[in-house]
Amino acid sequence: MNPIYHQLDFGITCIDTEHMRKDFVAAYLIEDEGRAAFVDTGCYLSVPTLLATLDAKNIKRENVDYILLTHIHLDHAGGAGELIKYLPNATVYVHEYGAAHLIDPSKLRAGVIGVYGELFFKQFLGDLIPTPEDKVVIAKDGDVITLGNRTLKFIDTPGHARHHVCIWDEKSQGLFSGDTLGVSYREFDTDQGELIFPPTTPVQFDPEVWKDTIRHLMSFKPKYAYLTHFNRIEFTSQSADMLIQHIDGFVEIAKTLENQNNRHKAIKQKLLAYLLEIATKHGVILDETQQIKLFKGDLEICAQGLGVWLDRN
Ligand SMILES: [Zn+2]
Structure with missing residues (x-):
């Protein structure tokens, strides 16, 4: 090997x-x-x-x-x-x-x-x-x-x-x-x-x-x-600021969709839109399909973790 x-x-x-x-x-x-x-x-x-x-x-x-x-x-x-x-x-x-x-x-x-x-x-x-x-x-x-x-x-x-x-x-x-x-x-x-975001993993x-x-x-x-x-x-301190900013961003998405029907799916969709937007602002030029593929591994888990957090609060 x-x-x-x-x-x-x-x-x-x-x-x-x-x-x-x-x-x-x-x-x-x-x-x-x-x-x-x-x-x-x-x-x-x-x-x-x-x-x-x-x-x-x-x-x-x-x-x-x-x-x-x-x-x-x-x-x-x-x-x-x-x-x-x-x-x-x-x-x-x-x-x-x-x-x-x-x-x-x-x-x-x-x-x-x-x-x-x-x-x-x-x-x-x-x-x-x-x-x-x-x-x-x-x-x-x-x-x-x-x-x-x-x-x-x-x-x-x-x-x-x-x-x-x-x-x-x-x-x-x-x-x-x-x-x-x-x-x-x-x-x-x-x-x-670097683009940095938080893995808001359950539980x-x-x-x-x-x-x-x-x-x-x-x-x-x-x-x-x-x-x-x-x-x-x-x-750097900018890296820390970016991470903190996106923890807040993820939490905001969860709070906004708290009482939504099919909450998990809604959070996932909004998280993806958020990540694509911050990538664009960051100057990422990968095509969107490629970006979605790379974000996909974290998206499900992040949405689940935010759901668990909402239920706990
Ligand atoms: Zn972990």
Whole structure:
């Protein structure tokens, strides 16, 4: 198997897990002084790609010290239970609210099948297997771990999900941000920079908490965000403003359509119109069919998450 990966600097590799489509879901590999760590794993089906990346880079499996999970949504952590089988010296770091679901994923599995259906689960996520309890370590806010010659610090980052941490990499002045600093596809890059929008995924989306988290992350003065969706971007205060603006934009759409018949469909349509409009303003020149194709993966999930949020309030 030939893995697809993007070699960044500071010993960081962005691995394309090839989930659903190319350049959609990343996992990261950090190397330092002969030791290595994965940040997120992709889903169960991504594990062969992660192992092939180690092989391609001549990294021994024994030299992987950590699997660091930003949160337990399956495109980020679904592969943890499978991957740990191959990494004899690694431990899995996860937010305290995610740990129980790694050790016994039965509820998580049922929840995901409830949302996506059994067919999608099997075909695109593969499986979800337990992570042995003695391999799981709780990542608390402020905890620092050492990898070779560098330190990595966990930051509690609720808003996208309550079980979300970001990881501050002092060496590159970058944040491994999972979904907390938004999603941004390279196809939408223009001379105005990156187009960033919020994945308002079910079931814990909380806009006010999320915006506070973004402001807190900016106090680290990051140079980069290592996004799961997709790849590293420079992350400036304008990036943060854009993300916050679109969290508000998405929430506004949900509120406006709260009492609409067929609410989910209506939210989805309006979200798509919103995304196409911000892409146009951003100077994106891809044709609309192509844009819709790229937005499609997030649209359904974002609309569902907004619906769950409306019902909760
Ligand atoms: Zn997520």
